[in-house]
Amino acid sequence: MSLKSIVRELKEMRDGIGSMSRRGGSGSDGRAAGHARSGSRHSWPSLWAEQQQPRHQHQGRWADLPPELLLDVIQRVESSEATWPARRQVVACAAVCRSWREVTKDVVKTLEECGRITFPISLKQPGPRELPVQCFVRRERATSTYLLYLGLSPSMNVENDKLLLAARKVRRATRTSFVISLVSDDFSRSSSTYVGKLKPNFLGTKFTIFDSQPPPDAVALPNNRPSKRQSKQVSPRLPLGNYNVATVTYELTVLRNRGPRRMQCTMHSIPAECIQEGGKAPTPTGTVQSLDEPVPTLPSTTKGKEVAVQFSSTSLSADLSGPVSGNEAPLVLKNKAPRWHEQLQCWCLNFRGRVTVASVKNFQLVASVDPSLNVPAAEQEKVILQFGKIGKDIFTMDYRYPLSAFQAFAICLTSFDTKPAC
Template identity: 65%
Template sequence: MLYPLSLAVFRQKSREMPLTSFVREIGNMSKKFTKNEKHECRRGGAYIAPDSSPLSSTAGSSTALTEHGRWANLPPELLLDIIQRVEARETCWPGRGDVVACASVCRSWRQITKEVVKTPEQCGFLTFPISLKQPGPRDTPIECFIQREKATSTYRLYMGLSPALSGNLNKLLLVAKKVRRATCTDFVISLVGNDFSRSSNNYVGKLKSNFMGTKFNIFDSQPPKDSPVRSTNRSLQKTHSRQVSPRKPMFITAKISYELNVLRTRGPRRMKCDMYSIPASAIGQGGTAPTPTAFTNCNDEARLGFKTLKSAQNVPLVLRNKAPRWHEQLQCWCLNFKGRVTVASVKNFQLVAAAEPSQNVTVPEQEKVILQFGKIGKDIFTMDYRYPLSALQAFAISLSSFDTKPVCE
């Protein structure tokens, strides 16, 4: 048993017992504890044990409860040292799964793990599911790729450089399914690939287009922290249906517009993104973007239809695609993707901030690429994003590029 040991004794023992074996023991114990509670799993692969687990009186449950109590009684300073060492050792997936396993042991482990693990903006890592709704790092972008399955109209977002380089070390982040309707197209976004129900806890949002595929709205299943909510006219039309519907409410967090190419001029698509949930001041000196810390359940008042989010300063961040240059020798439009895009495609784009002179945003900040998306294979696309966008927002914007736009090309 480790829990009676002092911190000094633990450090001496840790030199004899490799950290890998210790983490493996924690992971096995955590899996055994949650084996009888799979129906409680709410957040896909990155499962965190609930605060109160209704264990039955069976023999297996009694054993799990005994082990749960043994690990829960570790001294706080010893527990903090263990989790700090595990967190510092694992810098990428699948190793980050050991950090999630630590948070799955019990309430005390989960509490300290949440204190140790920083947001993607601070550490550059994606650990828990809520990390997908938090802004990315300011300096180095998080590199991901999207795999398209045309047969099932499914799009999978993985963390990694590419399938060829990452191999079996890819971490599935989000999955979107394209649903064609009579007047629009929906991209339903989920944490798993086999559950796209809006009433499910795996549902995180969706992207909805107009009939022409030139305008899109990004919907979130919860409003970002400290973002006021404004009702839309549509909410009044759906009041009665939403009161009895078990489905989650939806909040419009951004709007994407593609410019019409009426004259059929030669050139790439031109797009604009109004990020309602992110203030324009976020990219300035000392600016901050909304950072949710947990998945929350909205109150009954919020369930009365669709809502539109507004930034705290009422001036939302606007993103525009970076203008490419015409290459005379190659006879094509070119952008510097720094090796992350290898196939020419009308879908390729880079987004930068479109700041007004009154917003006091420096020129280097305006030139910094916040999101870039491009093709590297038949059905493989790279997606790199950074602050102030989250993985969910970047994925939704990238999905808009897959929809057909004959009037924009």
């Protein structure tokens, strides 16, 4: 039997498992499964449906493959399907059964190591060190929705565009906020697709990025407020909440025509030492929750009250690598200063062809490090995140180590919010 035939049969088995799970599920689990099967380009392949299987349910003939043969099959699929949408076959292998998922988890390397986005957990992992991950953002004004896709630019066949993350602007009486999800049609904070949120202050000069999961250092900041909502998340062994992982500030200006914006990002979950030679950024390594491990719950006291939860790095050692000490200085990013072009009469930055339209939203971020860290000048000049406009409601976003796709997307969303004082 050819490799393509094997993969095709695996997809049929995965769909069958998902169907059995949806028939047997109810309540919130059934609702999550429904969202997972929405439009192919607007959703990640369902990996959570498998969790509803009984422990001893018969998983088909492919579960009994010899380990050596199983490893060879998955390695061949992983190496041959390097780009989306073909890389869905790798995700299909992880959804067959427990044994297939464990082998797939070992074969698929982290985003930093292989430069390929495979599972939803890849969106929380640092990007590759050398070449950036190139994405584009599509803004839908009618629904105040922002869609992050993987790729150089929108393709002619929109079905081939891989949706990574989606965000929706929620307007309130005094301020707005952005809710970030894995899909484009469900932004509920109690959903299994909820990833995090972005919250600005009234003037639009300070933005706080909240993650639905604790940072790898497992230290809850004083203003973290874990929620009692429970869900199977990108790293679902940890309780769901809102954890402050980064702060983006814009310089306050009284006169708005005094040059380009100035911004600074403080990454609370990333130590400044990670950009040194041999440094390592915290990297979540889980794919999906194990079938035999329940989702933990947050303790609660009285109705309507929330309790802060303290975490230790030892409790996360099985799923997260590179724990960050609480006394390490966080990584600080600053926007690269543009230069004034006399002929064009505008401020310019070298985006290397990735940005074609002048906009106040365009920026490049570089590391702002203490001289005591002895970081080479070339490393300090390396662009970690760049964002810019290429057409009406179309923007490019390129990020690299040590930022993740989620962190980079949240930082870029700050450009879309109204800034009365900037």
